[in-house]
Amino acid sequence: MFIENLNTTSLNSINNGDIGIPKFIRHTAIVNNPENLKKYEKIIEDFCRSSFSKTETQNIHVKDESTYITKLLKWDTGEGALITISIDKINLTEKFDVLIIGDKGSIYHST
Amino acid sequence: MNKYGVLLIGGRRTHQEMYAKVFNKHPLTSIVGIADPIETSSFRKKLSKKLANEYQVPYFDNLNSALENQNVQIVSSAPEVEKRGEVALKCIEAGKHLYLDKPLCGDIEEAKNIVIAAKKHSVKTQMFSMVHLPWVKKAKQEITKNSLGKLKALHIENIFSKGKAGTVPKHRIRKEKTTFEKWTFTEAKREMFDIGVYPITLANWLTKDSAKSVIGITGNYIFKEHSDVDVEDFGSILIKFKSGVNASIIGGRFGWTSHPSSGPQKIILIGENSTKILDSNNPRIEIYNNQKPFNPPPYNPLDPMGMWKETSKKFFVEPKKTWIPIDGAQEIAELDINAFIDCIEKNKLPEIDAQMGYETLKSIIAGYISASKNQEIYLSNLTDILKI
Known part of the structure; x- marks a missing residue:
């Protein structure tokens, strides 16, 4: 799956030290299938945990069951993540828009 | 005259x-x-x-x-x-x-x-904002046209790419405060306040709504200067509006070389049928050539974050030339002030008047308190919380 390749490539870059210490992730996924809402939510959350090498201490969400979910994750060591997955019922294409902020640089992806 | x-x-x-x-x-x-x-x-x-x-x-x-x-x-x-x-x-x-x-x-x-x-x-009062920028107006038009279906949520981010990154002390974990004695420093600013004001104002303006509650997070991710004066260089806030629409915003600052242009500026609109991403840097051309790449200016003790126009040649900031938006340069202050004069001339209410500035400030202050207390803050309780 594209999202898995995207996350693996990003994680390799983080582990290479390309952006210094990762601090914040904003990960937006636009999906074309309602089933992928939950599935991608878990994939992206796991990606954030892998990026910061630990589990979050707070996980807050707002959502509209049939349209989107937004999650704000906080780590007790200061890191944060903002995850949004929404469904596009018109264009039926998958899109990703990602910003990963490290103390020395950033990673971007826009599908 | x-x-x-x-x-x-x-x-x-x-x-x-x-x-x-x-x-x-x-x-x-x-x-x-x-x-x-x-x-x-x-x-x-x-x-x-x-x-x-x-x-x-x-x-x-x-x-x-x-x-x-x-x-x-x-x-x-x-x-x-x-x-x-x-x-x-x-x-x-x-x-x-x-x-x-x-x-x-x-x-x-x-x-x-x-x-x-x-x-x-x-x-007439008007607070400086981004609402008159053409790419921002497109977001308003999308909502007005109802092209995505009923607006359910939005995300807005604005991060300035200025300052020397990677200088924050390792393992720095700053505890957010609930008191606000000082906002102005020579070497740094409170970035969720100073830059976060742009996306929060936009969220209020785009939704034409008032925030009900907020959940905030602040961080000291990048700069020693912010850490030294105990203020954040980054913030993110989830805003729950009274109508049921939710917004997330990011406001902050990262390094000169963390972005090919002035920094990410995006609006993501989530309607019940579709999602649209608007980007100040898109559409654009990208230029790669044999000229010297962008070189950040030397450390300026009076303005290490590159906030102001510099007249001294020593600290002159070269323009970044890799990304050029094809909509052309957008003079934000000119568009904003022209709109203000027009409101005075035609006796119209400015889009972002003092009332809007007040609404935005409440969400920012509540965002800090939320980040400090690790809890959702209802704006209806804000005055009481500040008295404690």
């Missing part, structure tokens, strides 16, 4: 640098002087005098007497944040239309008093 005389408050090393340029150019306005409140530091007064010399207008070190001038119809106000509430009230009570630097001020009660006074004295 043109139709409206403009008094500027604040000088070099403030946004007044760019506001002055526009008021000087506008066919209906003339700058008639620059003033500061009498208790302003000699450092700031010197910077205001510099701007006055640049425009060859008189400098008044006593705002009260400058406001007595009947040739002043508009005040462009950009004093230190700590003085904004008091200064705005003086200008409004003197019957002047007021163009306000963002954020409105640093105190909820003072902001409320500005709103009340502006209504009482029937003057």
Whole structure:
């Protein structure tokens, strides 16, 4: 799956030290299938945990069951993540828009 | 002299640098002087005098007497944040239309008093914002056209790419505070306040709604300068609006070389049928050539974050040339001030008036309290929380 390749490539870059210490992730996924809402939510959350090498201490969400979910994750060591997955019922294409902020640089992806 | 005389408050090393340029150019306005409140530091007064010399207008070190001038119809106000509430009230009570630097001020009660006074004295107020930028207007049009279906949620981010990254002490974990004594520092600013004000204002404007509650997070991710004065360089807030729409915002600053242009600026609209991403840097052309890549300026102790226009060659900031938006350069202050003058001329309500500035400030302050207490903050309880 594209999202898995995207996350693996990003994680390799983080582990290479390309952006210094990762601090914040904003990960937006636009999906074309309602089933992928939950599935991608878990994939992206796991990606954030892998990026910061630990589990979050707070996980807050707002959502509209049939349209989107937004999650704000906080780590007790200061890191944060903002995850949004929404469904596009018109264009039926998958899109990703990602910003990963490290103390020395950033990673971007826009599908 | 043109139709409206403009008094500027604040000088070099403030946004007044760019506001002055526009008021000087506008066919209906003339700058008639620059003033500061009498208790302003000699450092700031010197910077205001510099701007006055640049425009060859008189400098008044006593705002009260400058406001007595009947040739002043508009005040462009950009004093230190700590003085904004008091200064705005003086200008409004003197019957002047007021163009306000963002954020409105640093105190909820003072902001409320500005709103009340502006209504009482029937003057126009406008706070500097991004709402008149063409790419931002497109977002408004998408909502108005209902092209995505009913708006359910939105995300807005604005991060400035200026300053030397990677200088924050390792393992720095800053605990957010619930008190707000100082906003203005020479070397740093509170970035969720100072930059976060843009996306929060946009969220309020796009939704035409008021925030019900917020959940915030702040971080010291990048810069030693922010860490040294115990303020954040990054913030993110989840806003729950009264209508049920939710917004997330990011406001902050990262390094000169962390972005190919001035930093990410995006609006993501989530409707019940579709999602749309609007990007200030898109559409664009990208240029890769044999010229030297962008080289950040040397460390400037008076402005390490590159906030102000630099006249010294030593600290001159080269423009970044890799990404060029194809919509062309968008002069944000010119668009914003033109809209303000138009509102005065046509007796229209500015899009972002003091009331909007007040609403935005409440969400920012609540965001800090939320980050500090690790809990959702309801804006209806904000005044009581601040009293404790």
